[in-house]
Amino acid sequence: MTNDAPFDYFVVLAEMRTGSNLVEANLNEFEGITCEGEVFNSHFISHEGKAELYGVTLAERDRNPMALLWAIREQADLTGFRFFHDHDARVLPTFMQDPRCAKIILTRNPLDSYVSLKIAQATQQWKLGDVKTKRSAQVGFDPAEFEDHVTRIQSFQTQILRMLQTSGQTAFYLAYEDANDVEVLNGLATWLGMASRIEAPSRKLKRQNPEPLEQKLTNPGAVREGMARLDRFNLSRTPNFEPRRGPMVWGLRACATLPVAYLPIPGAPDPGVLDWMAKIDEGRPVQADFTAHTWREWLRTHPRRALFTVLHHPLARAHEVYLRQVLHGQRANVRAFLARVHGVELPEKDAMNRYDTALHRAGFLAFLRFAAANLNGQTAIAVLPAWASQTKVIEGMMGQAALHNLLRVDGLARDLPALGRDLGLELPSFTPVAQPRRFTLASIYDAEIEAAGRAAYALDYEALGFEDWTA
Template structure:
């Protein structure tokens, strides 16, 4: 696809000014600001652009788009927020030649930043000595409205892109200062120019911890406790959606128990337990075979097992990458992501293992966000995404945790009125147990890769048990 223009969909206090400044520093790109802001054209206090005043723009906004393209050198674009002219949002979403950039930020951070900007009147900062700071009062009702507004805006965008068969370049506030990501954006737009250094004229406002920005930081805790945390899913995540992985399921041959593996969890342990519970496993697992099995065994209990994201990533790294069970992906990791892996079947030294695993975790961050270009691999998916995939077949009756697996399986057996087999020991890696490698840097990289799992399931530091 050759793009003729671009639009940056964003919201207030998401870093769109900084991203625009850096796009404008790339040869071949021009971002004209908030061209369709109801209060101005392009930038504050400007009332005319491309030969149109505000009245003419409002009368025929699509004509302004045409003029912008004609009067700009290179690829031209603009920023579009949820309160800007909806006719333009509709027009660009229907135009596959207009590239879509979608910028997001943690809604709590953007809301507090918005409160401070309103209090101080300072919306951009180009000189650190002119910083205006304020401690603001956190309004739980206002925060809930903020989340609802963002959720509707971004969910509508995602839905329209899906319906029209388009893709967008998704970028988060945390990544807009990553020059490699910005150059990746230029490459995606089809521009030859690259950014040599970040434009840092615009400064981050109020970099202090959240507790220092608020008069009532306890209000945040109360507000978050009152909000359905799963409502945050309305702010889009960009992990590829997956079909239900039915062929990976395991069913007890003679008992109504169905295991839905997350992949790279305690699968061997659970498989052996399930086989002991039901006199073996069902040999063939597909939807037809499962239907016949359910008719035979009666009311089924299905279950899955959560594993700590860091431990699960280490299992994937060892079994699928180091042991070369996915040779195509391993080759791409070495070639495209510079994973320092020796030839297959070569035993790595300790520092080699740690360095390669850390690089793998950083790859997983891109992969989970759908930005790696590597084919979707269920073993690398978040457990949140796997649960969503299971639900397209059936939701598990029980979600157990590896740390209390024996208790969870005993409860399952009691629900089936069956004696509970003993749970065998977990397998350990041949070399370098995770405890020997993990440190703050690795913990942070795992959290970055699987933030939805950490937040959604309440996982803490792996070292805390």
């Protein structure tokens, strides 16, 4: 490294099952940064099966670990390693007291890391590169074992904190949930003094167990009972790794003269709202294709306004996306994923006579499972607005303009005309329109479909209060 760089090397202080493999893969995406894995693990150097690094053998490292530490420091790239509480403690005081060593502290909810560790031990799958090879298992919660797990983690974290405080240093704290956040990762590169940036996280590894806690344990009640007096680990939250969505002003629709604007949920069908908006505005075309500037102009022109969106049941919306964008659309990458991972071969447009109800059910179920993996960052396919959760779409929009009304599609006949009351307007009635479908959700719906929908869109079910789908 150059003399004007803030650091000569770095360490990622973490524990097993905190996402350190993912952080390593993402650090290695940056030009000029190299993370060499667990170089002070007693069983290997760097990674499983490796016995030499930078000319230092495993036996030489065991005799003199400082030789390997100095070799890492002297590399041309900004080079570092991952260090856990049970790694070679002889090097810990040296690199912790060295201000030229950057300290990155990776943390994760201890309950999540404990359950993840139990699952990895049960399945013997410690990394996931392709969701197709994922192994699943339910494990038991042992209160005494969990207490020991937490005690070890907290003891090491307390030791690290004291070393930082007594040496007058600071560290870069990275949460497990931020391990794939490009903005956070680029911020880390800035803190490390590096000019390189990345546009996307590494696709080499996937999150292994994104399911809710209750689905991973054979005895989830033991957790509740054992920790009923406190919620130190935020157990009640729904795990969610879906990327945040920015404001989609281009998707907004607004009346030309009336103070009424609408955010259509991507992927959902229009139940006739756009025609109704043109009707209430005396037939004027509904304004669309907003830019940030033209949208601000519309807001300034209509300081008293009604801005609404229409919520669709997550399962019904997913069914529409599957029909229009996967079955009849151009999502070749999704179709290929369904075939490769789930064994569902969808016919091309000129062979739709082979598509029947059985294949429709299999295809839609496979799509729901794809959506669950995709929204949890387990596929190489980007999360598109069409199948992103409605909750994330709404969160993104709120950064640009506050939504006044979240209307449900089955209540539009009542709720749309009521928008005029607060605006002093008499708005006409609304009659929803439904597009006929050859293959319907009702024809294939059952408990398995519902469970797959909940697994994919747990955030929408919980945050927006949806119950099981009904025809």
